[in-house]
Amino acid sequence: MRLCVIAFKKIKRKVAKALRKQNKLNVMLVIKDLHAKINDKEILKGINLEVKPGEVHAIMGPNGSGKSTLASVLTGREIVEVTHGSVTFNGKDVLEMPAEVRSREGIFLSFQYPVEIPGVSMVNFMKAAVNEHRKYRNLEPLSASDFLKLLRERKELVEIDSALTNRSVNEGFSGGEKKKNEIFQMAMLEPKLSILDETDSGLDIDALRVVANGVNKLKTANNATIVITHYQRLLDYIVPDFVHILYNGRIVKSSGKELALELEEKGYDWIKNGN
Amino acid sequence: MSKTATQNIKDEMVNLYLDNLDLISEGSSALMNHHREEAIQNFRILGLPNQKNEKYKYSKIESIFSYEYEKYFAPKNITFKVEDIFRCDIPELDTHLALVLNGFYLPNPNRLQTLENGVVVGSIIDATAKYPHLFEKHYNIQAENNTDGLVALNTAFAQDGVFIYVPKGVVCTKPIQIINLLMSDENLLVQYRNLIVLEESSQANVLVCDHSLSPKRFISNVVTEIAVGTNAQLEFVKMQNEHNESNQLTHTYVKQERDSKMVSNVLSLHGGFIRNNLNMQLAGEGADAHAYGLYLTDRTQHTDNYTFIDHAVPNCTSNELYKGILDDQATGAFNGRILVRRDAQKTQAYQSNNNLLLTADAKMNTKPQLEIYADDVKCSHGATIGQIDYDALFYMRARGIGEREAKLLLMFGFAHEVVKRVSIESLRERVDDLVNKRLRGELSRCHNCPMHCC
Ligand SMILES: Nc1ncnc2c1ncn2[C@@H]1O[C@H](COP(=O)(O)OP(=O)(O)OP(=O)(O)O)[C@@H](O)[C@H]1O
């Protein structure tokens, strides 16, 4: 009997170890002690974060705390200089990769402020993007008809107005249209990790639901999402597994989805006051 | 260049004229010869424009004249089949073709053809004989022989060129395409003269393509006078696609009558030294002028556009957009003069000039010049000289588009703002394609050009 227990414990340990190993292998994004500065001003002061496939992480935090800067580091914006720490994505060193390679590897950012590009049509833009992604995976470029089919399909997913894809990238789009367009691009590229930087801001209630539904429909067990937001409202639709509070360049608190509700109730003073 | 050198060029030209006057006259027509004497006198006074001339401040005209050039006063017998040297590969573009070789009209098969509904396309020499009244009314009327030495030089020397006539009420559905070819075993200076007349309520599309086919130095000094009658519409697209040792000096004059519409689109895809003068005179109320331009330059190329929009009467509109991309050590200039005369109330005049500099060595001078003497007008102008937008570039890279490709897409988009004004779809697509090739550096083999890309 005793022997049995020991054996059982052994097995349990073994399983746990195997699971840990499995999980470790499974971790998609690992950020370790990340420090970064912009124009000599340190903005990120030691970020640690792990994201596994299938997970949804929410990052909240007051204005200027460094949320978008973190997104910039992950996507390779050159103005942000990493001074310390590491970021790996599926075991690869992200910080070594130029922005376009990160995208092809499956990192996607829905910009807080999408950029207008006069003269470049949405169609040409997306065709170039999709085909560069395919090339990276040694696939032939999509035929014109297959591309249009994909475009149509994904447009429906986010209920984006057909007219928008015939226009120049974001040019003259309303605030909400720009955000929808980000999710449309996400749907076209099917990233492994999506970072949504305040995708909810500027959306009316219906658009918020459409966008959130779009994100949920794209959700699988193999991809992950980081949602940067100020409001619980979005998290009612895109339910996070973890909520982190970024304050002054550090993650000062991590917890389950109830943390967002607590924040909503108490505001940030509660964090700032060193709780 | 020293004073004596410019004096030398002037003397050389005047002597050339005097020595060859018989030949020049023989190879032209009486109506054109009639204007030569006064023109050469003007040139004797004016000489080549130099950089002290405010209008030519950024273009050193003498520099291109400092080489030796042959001048022919009769078409050289070059035996070839048109199809062998030129194949227009705009698939759906079916045009009436007019070919000009080294400044002389190439019969194709006739020297003067009457097309659908009485439209006439042909050699200006033959046209003078047949339509003397049109020449009295329109030839050498707008050309600034008194103020621009290059124009006077052209009037003195020009023997041939293209004549286009669209009769009253006729809509010429097929575009008329003029192809200017330069082909010579020696450096060559060519000067020819075009006249385009659209009568009342007529419509036409004219496409001009300039090509250099042999690796020699060329100067083309070309004057084109255009008369757009009451309620008539003309779209005039010019594609300059010549090699790095080819130099173009163009002087285009447009006079628009009441309720007419003129679209000028000058696409400078390639060329060593380009100076385009465009004068548009809004002479009748309700006239609408559009001046578009695109210049793509690299290495040591130079492109200079001078435009003058003259709002002479009330209730006219003008819309001007010139855009340029300058790479390497390329230089460029844009000088957009808009004159709103005292009576020209309710004028609307808009101008913008936008430039992308790809290197720190590329240089662009841009100068809006608005002279407004009426009080009830809407005018605006804007000029920008900038680099590739980093935020846009990053946005594209963040979607997986490589930096080079992203830059190309941005440049292409920048240029397309001008290209999209070309109204004929098949031509627009072709121009887009050429611009794309050009930006990718695939047109740089233009020198020694085996492909005839328009
Ligand atoms: N390009 C820049 N140049 C200088 N400072 C910058 C730049 N970008 C960001 N910063 C600074 O970095 C800090 C963090 O900015 P960041 O955009 O990451 O904040 P955020 O948490 O996303 O805020 P918000 O909730 O307002 O979007 C701020 O103090 C900001 O002013």
Ligand SMILES: [Mg+2]
């Ligand atoms: Mg932000």
